[in-house]
Amino acid sequence: MTDTSSAAGGEPAGVPEFPMPRAARCPFDPPPALRSLQEQGPLARVRLWDGSTPWVVTRYAEQRALMADPRVSADVTRPGYPAPAPIPKGSFASFILMDDPEHHRLRRMVQAPFTVKRVEEMRPAVQRIVDDLIDAMLAGPKPVDLVEAFALPVPSLVICELLGVPYDDHDFFQDNSKTVIRRDAAPEERAAAGARLNAYLDDLVGRKLAEPADDLLSRLTERVKAGELSRAEAAQMGVLLLIAGHETTANMIALGTLALLRHPDQLALLRESDDPRLVAGAVEELLRYLNITHSGRRRVALADIEICGQVIRAGEGMIMANDIANRDPEVFPGPDDLDLRRDARRHVAFGFGVHQCLGQPLARMELQVVYSTLYRRIPTLSLATDLERVPFKHDGQVYGVYELPVTW
């Protein structure tokens, strides 16, 4: 076994910077330098913006083992936590950045609408939303920005309805969410955007305390009245669900469409089949292939952990680079091929362990409706610009495109 504590305590030389750049010509592939690290072994040291040198975990098996390990913490306030950017003072964390039992106490209060059964009940309404937005696009001028006209409205309308947030406020919450998850925004800028969202949700919670409706925020106010949850916690969970509920899926819709347009043989499979199993499989493969949460899952060790002949010391940070784990050739042969017929269900695009994505049944259903409708209703959909001119979100904690001009 190799004891790396001296390297950890001192300043290891030749440690690569993280995040690493993608290759300009391969916007869908993880950074080549991350692939080299994976080839060398499951664990490596990387250097972050603050000079710290946490571990990056590059292989699938080790990542799943560590994410399921109770000695591994997601608590952002612990020393050694490898933050992707400076943490703004007074920022509002929710249960995604907490450990059990606090994490479990809060998560279980919001999980009911995200079960597969409840999500399936929403499918017809989501289909209507998708059809109406496509009707509006077809009736309007072209080219059109698919992000603004379609990719953002679909999940925003759905999460607004579920939470009880007025969709008319979408410009406000979309803009602020974008700033909160921009890695390169100044900490004050991100803190201000977070505070605006928090104040907005706090106000909504206040209104629903007085006048409850049939939505998730109103159900949280029952917990507040019962003394099980503070108003501040209810607002923080509202912020988490609102951001997580629209940003991620929107990026999967737009980036997924771009990836399919670049792989016409794969796009044809979706356009020409009405088999729901093919569509469901395509969603899993696109989640694996694109892995939009490209900043990696951030964790810190609570105790010394031995893994593959290494010791991760208590207090050392870990980055579970799920983008490269989803391209681990041991698990996904020919990992860099987009192959909609492969069985990709084991991917870690939704994370793994207790923090595994709460909204995954909803995200899956929305993407199934979108991918089975958009290309069939607009069979000649095409990119209205050169790939080189598409603005990618290299600076974001969630990968995607800022704009996607399309025509038909």
Ligand code: HEM
């Ligand atoms: C394609 C879309 C989505 C992707 C790729 C995605 C990805 C992820 C990932 C990787 C995590 C794990 C975080 C970690 O381990 O640190 C996560 C957690 C979470 N996601 Fe999603 N997500 C998506 C859609 C959604 C939607 C629609 C919602 C609905 C509100 C949602 C709500 C959440 C919440 C609340 C958590 C925190 C869970 C916890 O800490 O227990 N996500 N998501």
